[in-house]
Amino acid sequence: MRLMIAGGGTGGHIYPGLAVAEAVRAAHPDAAVIWVGGDRLEARVVPLAGVQFIAVLSRGLPRRIGVRAVEALLVNAVGAVQALDFLRRFRPAGVLLTGGYAAAPVGAAAVLLRVPVLLHEPNALPGLTTRLLARWAWRVAVGQAATAAHFPGKAVVTGVPLRPGILDGVRDRGVRRFDLAGDRVTALVLGGSQGAHAINQAVLDALPALRHAAGLQIFHQTGEEHAAVAGEAAARLGEGAGLRYVARPYIEEMADAYAAADLVVCRAGAVTLAEVTALGRPAILVPYPHAAEAHQERNARAVADAGGAVMILNRDLTGDRLAQAILDLARDPARRAVMAAGSRTLGRPRATAVMLALVEEMVGAHGG
Structure with missing residues (x-):
């Protein structure tokens, strides 16, 4: 051939x-x-x-x-x-x-x-x-x-x-590999991709509002440019915080990261959404506003219409708005289960x- x-x-x-x-x-x-x-x-x-x-x-x-x-x-x-x-x-x-x-x-x-x-x-x-x-x-x-x-x-x-192996992640292995707490609801934030500065900033702005959220864990892929700032934000949370915040510049073992996640915060590129829906992960989607012909917004809307995601437009994204969206899903396992089922209807x-x-x-x- x-x-x-x-x-x-x-x-x-x-x-x-x-x-x-x-x-x-x-x-x-x-x-x-x-x-x-x-x-x-x-x-x-x-x-x-x-x-x-x-x-x-x-x-x-x-x-x-x-x-x-x-x-x-x-x-x-x-x-x-x-x-x-x-x-x-x-x-x-x-x-x-x-x-x-x-x-x-x-x-x-x-x-x-x-x-x-x-x-x-x-x-x-x-x-x-x-x-x-x-x-x-x-x-x-x-x-x-x-x-x-x-x-x-x-x-x-x-x-x-x-990509090969992306569906083969194991939750327990991901928890160990990334030093996560296995008994917490984990929100995986993919802020390391092109054009994801707004997501990174919103997550950092959301941390004060999430500080006392016992039982919640933010696992944040920051990208190299935001790694130092994320480290400083984690230090400011202090010992008394109920929230657990784990930041990495880049996640190579994405299969295990997805497996360890209960929900995902990300842009709405086709590849990421294909992975999220194939795995049936509830998502908070922030479409990249400068994508050609607003195609990321259309991608995100398709998943939201299927019940698999909450969409926040980039112009509406703030730390408080993101914090509330994460808390709403973290506190409602039944809603996450319904969203997971909706997500899977689009997964292939x-x-x-x-x-x-x-x-x-x-x-x-x-x-x-």
């Missing part, structure tokens, strides 16, 4: 593709998998995952017509010429496009060479690249059932492929296997 994957920019357009790449190589040890992307996050993450990476020129299209739009079209045209060369040399049996503007030149080149294209759209609102290329795609794999309506006759609801823990089957079908149908 020879498979080309293209996409990038944000984690939602990278990590699902890497999960598929790993699944392909596990199922087909002789498979050749190559990734074509831009100069953003994918240029660092993909090679670290052991996948061969080739850079292509690409640029996002501005929403307004002007000089920048013309420049972007020219850059992407050059990128398409580069992609034509890559495709002719690599000769893949199929191309998986994971979204982001880095996927556009490769998708255009694949269409010109009549190489079958499988699109994957993780968000509730399809991105521009997906919308532009969908009419020529062999199939469009979507992360959410509601998204399928955008692609009649071509959509397959797969879910968002998950077999998404990677379903995507692998689609890739195999595409490649098999086209002689790969």
